[in-house]
Amino acid sequence: MKLYGGLLSPFVRKVAVVLGEKGVDYTPARGGPGSTDAEFLSVSPFAKIPAINDDGFTLADSSAIVHYIEAKYPEPALIPAEAQARGQAIWFDEFGDTIFAASGLKILFNRVVGPRLLGKPGDEALALEGEAELPGIMAYLESVTPADGWLVGDAFSVADITVASMLCTLRYVGYGPNAAAYPKMAAWHARVTARPSWQAVAERETALMRKILPDLAAA
Template identity: 50%
Template sequence: MIVYGSSMSPFVRKVLAFAAEKDIELETRPLGLGSDDPEFRQASPFGKIPALRDGDFGISDSTAIIAYLDALKPEPELIPAEPKARARTIWYEEFGDTILAACGTKMFFNRVVAPRFLKRDGDLAAADKAERDELPPILDYIEKVLPESGWLVEDRLTLADIAVASPFANFRHLGLDLGLERRPKLAAFIDRMLERPSFKSWIERETAFLARAA
């Protein structure tokens, strides 16, 4: 199976970490922005990453890809079967994608992607506003809902943890001060998740790549 897209994207990274936790082997094919690679476009008609190809089957969107991988290999159970736990897991994935990662994209795109890879100025005012106004209440929310166990759902690793953790790799690349001394549960969560082998090897590659690009 092939995943198209760079792990620098929190959505691609989420898929790669989920697959690693399932012990599913994926081949990665990084693509430039706006790639017209025909196999990629067949799997992702609108050019969005990540996209996946498994033989003659192609699909895009990280949530759809994860649903496919989970159906292929249900164990270990990373999407709980119990109805309330499943609903909460899906909520946290949605939160990670559309609230946390969306906020992070305003910073990472404008401070890193635009100047380093597109060779144009980013909207630094938008990045600063996201860091100053949007991010703190999001971090406070995670600190509030994290159980003492450190896992978001069922006191064990689930997709919820993977989805919420993924954008924090980008925050590390940005060197953001997340005020973790005031958010101890969040601090422990980030360290625990990003040190897992499913995340750590990708983050190390990204760090080296960004250092070369700088």
């Protein structure tokens, strides 16, 4: 399987960790906003990352890809089977990809990705808007994070991966897990990122960051 997109993206990191949890090998491939690469555009019609090519089967959108991977490689399950747990896991995945990402990416795109990687000026008003939205989101997360274990039921799931991935990306703009303000959330994030699947992705991510944004590699 080819996985298109850089690990700075919360959505790409999410798919990379899911593949790691399932023990599925993949080849990282280039692609991202502004790319004119024909191969990438053939797998991602709207030039969004992530996208995959699995033996000729192509798909874009992290959640669509996670559902595909879950159906093809059911073990270990990352989407719970029980009705309420499944509903909650999909809620956290959706929350991470929409509400949380909408605010967080206003900061990331306008302070880092646009000005430093795409040569486009950032809109500081939008970054400030994102900053103003984050405390409410972080307070919500702290209120739903268990003192031990995972976000949904007893099992590690896509809920943990999606939400923790957005927090990882926010580290690069100074909004990673803050143990003083959000102790349960920070402890849960440390549990998630200690997993071998996460560590393997983090190693590749650090190598990538050293090349593209070296001052942020240690964030």
